[in-house]
Amino acid sequence: MEENKIIVTDDSGKEYEMTILFTYDDEASAKKYVFYYDEKNDTGEVFVSGYTEAGELIPVEDDKEWTMLNKVLEEWQLENEDEEEA
DSSP states (O other): OOTTEEEEEOTTSOEEEEEEEEEEEETTTTEEEEEEEOSTTOOSOOEEEEEOTTOOEEOOOOHHHHHHHHHHHHHHHHHHHHHHHO
């Protein structure tokens, strides 16, 4: 498997190969997150999960955490939009 890919398994056990957009380390909570998307079925939707050092994905379930992660994604998109225009 390529370095910028991860395998995500849904509730029914089906596996999907996803492309990593970027990772984020939240210093305040010491949690790590991975933002990713489905390159084969690109709907523009970006997914995010927490992850452990062993690479295990952890679902995000807290509303405050979602709010913070949405801001992180928006900031990343703005930064990358600026880079594309330069």
